[in-house]
Amino acid sequence: MDRRNFLKTTLAAGGGALVSNDVRALELRHPEEFVGILVDTTRCIGCRSCEVACAETHDMFVPDVLSDGALAQPRKTSERQYTIVNRFDTEKGEVFVKRQCMHCHQAACASACPTEAMNKTLKGPVIWDGDKCIGCRFCMVSCPFDVPKFEYNEWNPKLVKCTMCFERQAEGKKPACVEACPTDALMFGIQVDNLEIARHRIYAHPDKYVHQIYGEHEAGGTGWLYLSAVPFDQLGFRTDLGRTPYPEYTREFLYAVPAILFGVPAFLLALNALADKGEPAEHSELGFHPDEGGQQR
Amino acid sequence: MSNHTAVASETSRVFHFILEELKPRGPWLTPFNVISIPIILTGLVILYFRFRYGLGAVTNLSQGHPWGLWMGFDVVTGVALAGGAYVITFAVYVMRVDKYQSIVRATVLNGFLAYCFYGGALLFDLGRPWHAMNPYIGNNFGYASVLFLICWHFALYMVAAFVEFSPVIAEWLNLEKARRFLKNITLATVILGVTLSLLHQSGLGALFLMAEPKIHPLWWSQFTPVLFFVSSIYAGLSMIIFEGTISHKAFSHLIAPKNHHAFDDIVFGLAKGAAITMFVYYVFKALLFIHEKQWDLINTVWGYWYLVEVIGFVLIPAFMFAFGHRHRSLNIIKTAAIMALLGIVLNRLNVSIIAYGWYEAVRYYPSWQEIIVTLMVICAEIWLFRWVVNRMPVFSASH
Ligand code: SF4
Ligand code: SF4
Numbered sequence: 001m002d003r004r005n006f007l008k009t010t011l012a013a014g015g016g017a018l019v020s021n022d023v024r025a026l027e028l029r030h031p032e033e034f035v036g037i038l039v040d041t042t043r044c045i046g047c048r049s050c051e052v053a054c055a056e057t058h059d060m061f062v063p064d065v066l067s068d069g070a071l072a073q074p075r076k077t078s079e080r081q082y083t084i085v086n087r088f089d090t091e092k093g094e095v096f097v098k099r100q101c102m103h104c105h106q107a108a109c110a111s112a113c114p115t116e117a118m119n120k121t122l123k124g125p126v127i128w129d130g131d132k133c134i135g136c137r138f139c140m141v142s143c144p145f146d147v148p149k150f151e152y153n154e155w156n157p158k159l160v161k162c163t164m165c166f167e168r169q170a171e172g173k174k175p176a177c178v179e180a181c182p183t184d185a186l187m188f189g190i191q192v193d194n195l196e197i198a199r200h201r202i203y204a205h206p207d208k209y210v211h212q213i214y215g216e217h218e219a220g221g222t223g224w225l226y227l228s229a230v231p232f233d234q235l236g237f238r239t240d241l242g243r244t245p246y247p248e249y250t251r252e253f254l255y256a257v258p259a260i261l262f263g264v265p266a267f268l269l270a271l272n273a274l275a276d277k278g279e280p281a282e283h284s285e286l287g288f289h290p291d292e293g294g295q296q297r
Numbered sequence: 298m299s300n301h302t303a304v305a306s307e308t309s310r311v312f313h314f315i316l317e318e319l320k321p322r323g324p325w326l327t328p329f330n331v332i333s334i335p336i337i338l339t340g341l342v343i344l345y346f347r348f349r350y351g352l353g354a355v356t357n358l359s360q361g362h363p364w365g366l367w368m369g370f371d372v373v374t375g376v377a378l379a380g381g382a383y384v385i386t387f388a389v390y391v392m393r394v395d396k397y398q399s400i401v402r403a404t405v406l407n408g409f410l411a412y413c414f415y416g417g418a419l420l421f422d423l424g425r426p427w428h429a430m431n432p433y434i435g436n437n438f439g440y441a442s443v444l445f446l447i448c449w450h451f452a453l454y455m456v457a458a459f460v461e462f463s464p465v466i467a468e469w470l471n472l473e474k475a476r477r478f479l480k481n482i483t484l485a486t487v488i489l490g491v492t493l494s495l496l497h498q499s500g501l502g503a504l505f506l507m508a509e510p511k512i513h514p515l516w517w518s519q520f521t522p523v524l525f526f527v528s529s530i531y532a533g534l535s536m537i538i539f540e541g542t543i544s545h546k547a548f549s550h551l552i553a554p555k556n557h558h559a560f561d562d563i564v565f566g567l568a569k570g571a572a573i574t575m576f577v578y579y580v581f582k583a584l585l586f587i588h589e590k591q592w593d594l595i596n597t598v599w600g601y602w603y604l605v606e607v608i609g610f611v612l613i614p615a616f617m618f619a620f621g622h623r624h625r626s627l628n629i630i631k632t633a634a635i636m637a638l639l640g641i642v643l644n645r646l647n648v649s650i651i652a653y654g655w656y657e658a659v660r661y662y663p664s665w666q667e668i669i670v671t672l673m674v675i676c677a678e679i680w681l682f683r684w685v686v687n688r689m690p691v692f693s694a695s696h
Contacts, residue, residue, distance in 0.1 A: 078360065108507050114445035115428070115437040132437045135424020137363035138444045141653075142507035149360050150424060152353030157424040241510055249506040250443050253522055257446060257496060264492040268391050272484065275393040 034105060034124030035169070036191030036223035037178060038198055039098055041235065042208065043185035046071060046096035048085045053180030054100075057165065058082065071096075074236055079149040082162040083177060090230040097235045098177070098186070100162035101126060101147045102215060103223030108246035109139035109148055109161075118148070118159070124191065124223050125164035133159055144219050144241045164223065191223050198227050220245025311470050318688050333676035340673025343666045344421060352424065355666035361654050362661035367422040369649035371671055373501050374642050375415030377525070380533030381540075382408025382458060383494035384570075390487040399556045400563055402465055402691045403544060404537055407682065409458040414678040416451050421670060443503045450497040457490035469689040499526040505648055513652035515594055515603045518585050521648065527578045532641040534571040538564055538634040544692075551692045561627060568622045568630040571637060575615035582607055599655065606647060610640025 048065040055062040061080040063070060071087040076099075078084075083100035107126045109118040117133035120126050128148075135157060139148045151157035165175035173179070178188040187194060195216060202209045214226035219241050226232070233239045347355045358365045385404045388394045420426045431437045432448040439445040461483060467476035502525030509517050518524065545552060545560055594600050617633035620626070650661060663671075686692060 076360070111439075111441040112444065112507060114439040114442045114448055115431040116439045117431075117437070130425075132428065132431055133425055134428045134431055135426070136422075136444060137424065138442070138504070140360070140363040141504070141511075144507075144510050146361070146511075150358075150363060151351065152356075152358060153351045155349055155351055157351060159424075238510060246507045246509075247441060249509060249519070250441075250503055252519075253443065253499070253503040253506070254441065254446070260496055261492060264495060265488045268387075268488045268491060272391045272393070272488075275391065277393060 033122075034103075034191045034223055035164070035189065036103065036124060036194050036225060037164070037175065038187040038189070038194040038225045038227070040185050040187070040198075040201070040227045041095055041097050042227065042229050043183045044085070044096040044098065045183055045185075046085055046087055046094075047182065049180040049182060050098055050177035050186065051081065051083055051085060053176040054083050054162075055081065057168070057176040058163075077101075077147065077149060077161070079151045079158075079160045082160065086236060088235050090234045092229050095228070095230060095235060097226075097237075099236075100177075100224070101164075102145050102219070103162075103164055104219050104245070105221040105223070106219075106245035106247050108142040108144055108219070111247035111250070112138040112142035114138065121166065123169065125166045125169065126161075127163050127166045128159050128161065130158060135159075142246065144238070144246055191221075191225070194225055198225055201227060217243040219243075220248070307472075311472070314470060322687060329679070333680065336669060336672050336676050337680075340670045343670055347421060347666075347670075352422075355664060355670075357661055357664045357667065359659065359661065361657050361659065362650070364422075364649060364653070365661055366650070366663035366667040366671055367418055369646050370642070371415045371418040371674055372422075373504075373649050374645040375411055375418075376501060377498065377529045377532045377641055377645060378536045378638065379408045379411035379415070380494065380498060380529035381537040382461075382533070383491050384530055384533045385537065386461060386487045387491045390484055391491065396559075396566060397563060399559055399692075400537060400541060402462070403541070403686070405458060405462050406465075406685060406691055407536075407540060409455065409462055410678050410682055410685075412451065412455050412458060414674050414681075416455070418671075418674045443500055443506075447497050447500045447504070450493045450500065454490055454493040454497065457486045457493060460486040461490060465689050465691060494529075495526060498529040499523060501525055502648075505653075508653065511654050512648065513599050513655040514589070515586075515591060515599060516648045516652040518589070520581070520585060524578065524581065527574060527581065528641060528644065531571045531574040531578065531637055534567045534574070535634040535637040535641075538567050538571075538631060539638060542631055544686075548686055548692060551686060553693055556692070564627060564630055565622055565625065568618045568633070571634070572615055572618035572622060575611055575618065575637065579607070579611050579615060582611070599652070602647075602651075606640060606643045610636055610643055614640065 048063065048070075051063055052065060054060075060082070063081070071085070074086040074088070075084045083098060085096050085098045088095050088097065103124060103126050104120075107118065107120045110116070110120045110126060112118070113133075114136065115132040115134055117129045117131075118126060118139050119129065135150075137148075137150055137159075139159060140146075140150060147161050149160045151160065165173070165177075168175060174188045178186040187197065189197075195213065198213045198216075202211055202213070208229060209227055210229065210231055212228075212232065214228070214232050214237055215222040215224050220243065226237070228235060231239075343355050352358055356365055356367070382405045385397055385401055389397050389401050420429060423429055432439065432445050433452065460479065464476050464479045464483070467473075467479055499522035502521035502523070505512060505517065505521055506519065541560060541564070545557065549557070595604070614633040614636040617629050617636070621629035621633060654661070
């Protein structure tokens with residue numbers, strides 16, 4: 001209405017705008033440099049050495065792979081296990097598939113996280129920081145692969161998911177699962193190089209593989225890539241996730257925020273001026289009745 | 298120097314006044330107390346177990362259903378129902394519609410308390426609540442996160458709503474100078490509050506955008522933020538009718554007879570507003586449905602459930618509001634308000650819980666502990682509301 005009010009409003013709104021900019025942070029990183037792992041499911045023999053190596057590296061529950069019969073039913077990763085191997089009966093016989101976090105190029109979990117506790121590191125692994133996490137589980141809601149798991153039975157719960165052995169990589173070592181794999185079903189390297197290798201295998205053996213690399217486009221591309229002899233929906237993969245990076249879904253909304261923060265107050269002030277019936281400005285107090293308040297006190 | 302002593306004596310006066318007012322008033326054995334006290338006590342015991350042994354000890358949450366009743370009802374639904382405050386302050390301060398003056402204070406108080414309690418209930422649901430300040434301090438800003446935005450806008454809105462309400466507190470404490478100052482910044486805070494509401498009401502919808510593969514297609518849309526915003530308008534209006542009707546019975550001794558009559562007229566106005574927004578909402582929903590070509594989804598259990606929500610609890614109450622407005626029938630309007638509110642509850646629960654992970658074999662349903670804690674939050678809010686209106690000039694403009 002008057003200039004003073006407008007200034008106050010603008011300043012307040014500006015404070016809000018400060019916290020809503022820079023939604024491009026995740027786009028700026030270069031997928032060409034991300035590391036990743038190529039899984040060739042035709043080479044996997046289901047020995048679950050990766051499960052054991054992972055558990056030992058991260059001090060977690062070590063499965064008894066010889067006698068726990070866990071391959072009978074498809075499992076999901078859990079708050080006890082970063083990775084699991086599943087067995088599927090397909091048109092080409094039994095196939096084993098290792099599953100874990102896909103380490104998406106534009107990770108839904110990371111863009112969901114209000115504190116950047118889930119973080120896409122510059123090298124590619126998506127890791128979790130317990131000092132930042134508030135435990136809102138928005139990462140779980142947003143991850144298209146249903147990966148992050150929550151310790152529901154802890155007073156101080158963690159969000160549990162594969163780290164691609166971020167710490168080992170910092171020491172120049174390969175992820176534990178890759179090192180443990182006896183058949184080279186897992187290959188660690190730069191993701192785009194892995195993609196080349198995967199394509200090459202398909203070209204070289206066009207009858208052996210389906211002509212799709214899972215993770216090349218899924219959810220905008222992921223660090224982990226999969227080769228397979230049978231269509232991926234037979235191996236428990238979701239094939240309806242689309243090619244859009246998941247953070248795109250909220251980007252439009254986030255882009256609109258600064259515009260709304262400035263545009264709407266301006267619009268409201270204009271409306272307010274238009275609605276002016278020439279009464280004294282005094283009038284705008286909460287529930288203030290000119291006819292029964294003020295004067296008599 | 299004398300200025301200094303004046304401030305000191307004023308402070309001690311206010312302090313003693315508050316101490317005096319903190320004492321409970323009125324009879325203890327009211328029906329509401331008899332019901333609410335056991336609920337609150339049980340809720341506190343449940344919360345002890347929740348913080349001692351983890352969320353799994355008292356909730357039915359699972360890896361496939363990370364959000365349950367506390368998030369879906371307390372936060373997502375509760376905030377929609379608290380939408381009345383921004384709608385009414387918009388009408389009264391921005392559009393200068395004086396007719397609604399007499400309900401502003403109660404509505405803003407309700408909105409503010411709802412945010413405190415329902416937003417506060419988020420703390421029970423956070424796995425690591427001792428880090429709850431992380432989105433606000435330090436360098437851990439998740440700029441790309443919708444939830445980060447909501448955290449901030451919740452907090453800022455609570456400040457705005459508090460400032461909007463604060464002249465009443467100043468009046469109660471007889472702090473004339475503060476009251477005049479606070480009164481002066483009302484328009485600015487209202488405008489800020491309306492803007493923030495627009496953003497976080499729609500933001501709550503944006504929370505579910507990335508869950509596209511998990512939510513049944515009838516309840517997922519890229520326009521969910523718009524739908525959430527539009528429906529929060531009529532949710533707020535219906536809530537004012539519902540809550541106002543109860544208040545006018547429960548606190549009738551506090552309300553001037555003049556305002557009793559005015560309230561009927563207000564209800565008719567609110568009903569008209571609700572009818573219009575509901576029709577807009579319905580048309581938008583229908584367009585989305587046609588645009589997405591979802592006909593083949595309708596002849597399923599989920600389709601019927603969708604129709605129950607959209608026809609039974611949006612279209613029908615919309616017609617009832619319109620009918621009640623035209624034929625001046627308070628009873629029809631009040632029934633419509635209740636149905637519209639149920640529709641909002643249904644919609645928010647559908648999006649956040651029921652249609653979430655709809656393909657999964659194991660369904661989520663809330664545990665009795667989750668329900669009790671939710672009731673506890675509601676009861677606690679009513680307690681505080683009652684405490685405030687019995688002391689501060691909420692229903693009457695001056696004392
Ligand atoms: S698979 Fe899920 S948890 Fe892993 S990076 Fe992608 S969004 Fe994050
Ligand atoms: S649960 Fe933790 S890691 Fe996941 S989104 Fe919330 S704060 Fe981030």
